[in-house]
Amino acid sequence: MPDGLPNADSRTRILDAAEAIVRARGVSGLTLDAAARGAGVSKGGLLYHFASKEALLTGLLGRVAEWIQQDFEATVASQPAGPGRVARAMMAWAFALTPERVHERCDRAAAVFLAAFHHDPALLGPIRAVVARMREAVAADGLPPGHGHAIMAAGDGIFMARLFGLYVPTEQERQAMHAALARLLEPSPCAC
Amino acid sequence: MPDGLPNADSRTRILDAAEAIVRARGVSGLTLDAAARGAGVSKGGLLYHFASKEALLTGLLGRVAEWIQQDFEATVASQPAGPGRVARAMMAWAFALTPERVHERCDRAAAVFLAAFHHDPALLGPIRAVVARMREAVAADGLPPGHGHAIMAAGDGIFMARLFGLYVPTEQERQAMHAALARLLEPSPCAC
């Protein structure tokens, strides 16, 4: 998303610019002026498309929520059918082969997330809806109750660690975590 | 922590007031004036103790980090010794019997966390140090590699869900997640 092509429609360019700012300079760096400049538009122009900062953030978050939803559904579809499909998709999501892709997704969502939350926690509504759907999907997954949610929580934890830069697991650690969580996909241990 | 007794020392009272504000009105509600008023001190008085807003946030976060560290160590100490002790402590931390206690801890940490991060992500240093220590402890826990980290990540995920109000698991769901994660504490499934 190298700030939208000059001839892309302004609305998209503004959203792109705002997103880039939030990712680069953090929540507090997002001002209307900065977003307008980044989009090659005047402040008046920005306010023509987004009547307030809140509207801008709503737009930003809506886009991200939709994109997360689609990305998630695609990941689920890419998994072989059967019990644990959704849970496996979540693990694939969190432990995809290339960390870059994971990070790209993470960082994009994270920045917008924080910006919206800071302005007004209620703005996270669309995200909450997506999460609720994911939770429903993973609960009706054919796995013993709790297993899917535990896997999802672990994925969320990894996301949060990156969100706040708390730690960066090594590739070995990632694989080990992946293997550990994979145990939750297997049938219950037999009682030998 | 009902805003510090009037005769507590000012520094503590200011920190208490700031923390209360952040929890009640969110990150953006924390201004020097508000914190000063809440502590029954003038703005000048606040700035005497904390030379800048950043200093105030540093103080806030340092206190929380120390408290988390101690709380965590106490939880570990309360677990019977043996392999998986730290991991069990983390589960106890996330699934303690009374949700209220968990929430109290969560919310206090969360609010300060977000406030500091918003001002400057670098301020999370002390928290990162605590997390790093926790990760080391859980890695050297006698569990297969990855298992402890997976449990920790799940705990983090639950924390984040509450932090952003993404979802509130029912008590049943909590117990089911707990049971699922407990499987990671058992020895590997035998190959019958």
Next chain:
DNA sequence: GACACTATACCGGCCGGACGGTCTGTCAAC
């Protein structure tokens, strides 16, 4: 014990800058 001096802890007015949002103006296209 009286006086000068200093340090500590705090007060509160003020300033400067930033930022969200308004408003009027412009200009091409239809």
Next chain:
DNA sequence: GTTGACAGACCGTCCGGCCGGTATAGTGTC
């Protein structure tokens, strides 16, 4: 000539931080 899509000057507010003051307690010292 009317509308859509901007431009950009401008305003009011808010907030962080500075600064000049002040009351109290302590310290030396004659």
